[in-house]
Amino acid sequence: MKHAVLSALLSVAPFALLADPLPSWTQSDSKAAIVAFVEAVTEPDGPDYVSPADRIAVFDNDGTLWAEQPVYFQFIFAMDRLAELAEQDPSILTTPTLKAAAEGDLATILEGGHDALIEVVNASHSGISVEAFQAAVADWLASTQHPDTDLPYDQMTYQPMVELLRYLRDEGFTTYIVSGGGLHFMRVFAEQAYGIPPEQVLGTYGTTSYAQVDGVPTIVKEPGIAFIDDKEGKPINIERTLGKRPILAGGNSDGDFAMMEWTTAGDGPRLGVLVHHTDAEREWAYDRESPIGRLVDGLDKGPDMGWVIVDMAQDWSRIYTGAN
Known part of the structure; x- marks a missing residue:
């Protein structure tokens, strides 16, 4: 009986090793480019090998990891x-x-x-x-549920991106959120939704103060914005907080352009992944004219910088984590 069990395990093992790490991505050029990059930087004997300490990946949240319409x-x-x-x-x-x-x-x-x-x-x-x-x-x-999808907001995360985050971590990357969203807001759900702990969430933060509230030392949120983590603020905040330039950056709008441009301008292997909202049936289609998630520079300049432009309608077989 022991030999039979061992034989069964050995017969299954090769298929487990070949399991698709990105099952909600179609067999597209986008998926192939992402996998090729990860394989290149994790191959110890390869010319593009990057040590785990430097395998840093940063992602916008709104419109990149979860939906953002009709408003953030x-x-x-x-x-x-x-x-x-x-x-x-x-x-x-x-x-x-x-x-x-x-x-x-x-x-x-x-x-x-x-x-x-x-x-x-x-x-x-x-x-x-x-x-x-x-x-x-x-x-x-x-x-609370979204008025259009009837899904809880934290189930409107993008399943393909959740898979990408998991795949990167399985391959020795450290994944960060770098978003214009509020720091304290995103830290509530980031670990459960994405597997990203609070200390790896960078975002916009307001003015705070230290006070004794009923005898308890407390951090209090005050009116005013102390730092906006958007556009040029994103690479500034990454450098200030991490002290390193990432090797992979993902975004979906011109608010992410500076972060992606700075990331992919570094030495060695680099990758930018730009999510283009093209799916009007399963989600929303928008880019150049949208007041939310406006995307112009990334479409015009990203291809020449070697970025992967993800076509949601074509490259993703599934959209939301909370729905098939």
């Missing part, structure tokens, strides 16, 4: 939280922008541009400890 999910949380706070104290709605946000009037907020977005974030994200804020985020994720 964190902003939907901000409007929902503001409405909840206003039920307790209507006097906090001191401006037309805040009143519109509490009513869920997204169109009016978007018309107000950057200043309106910041006003809503300040009102909904401040005056609270980091722990209490993250508890509110966790409760929201557990109880």
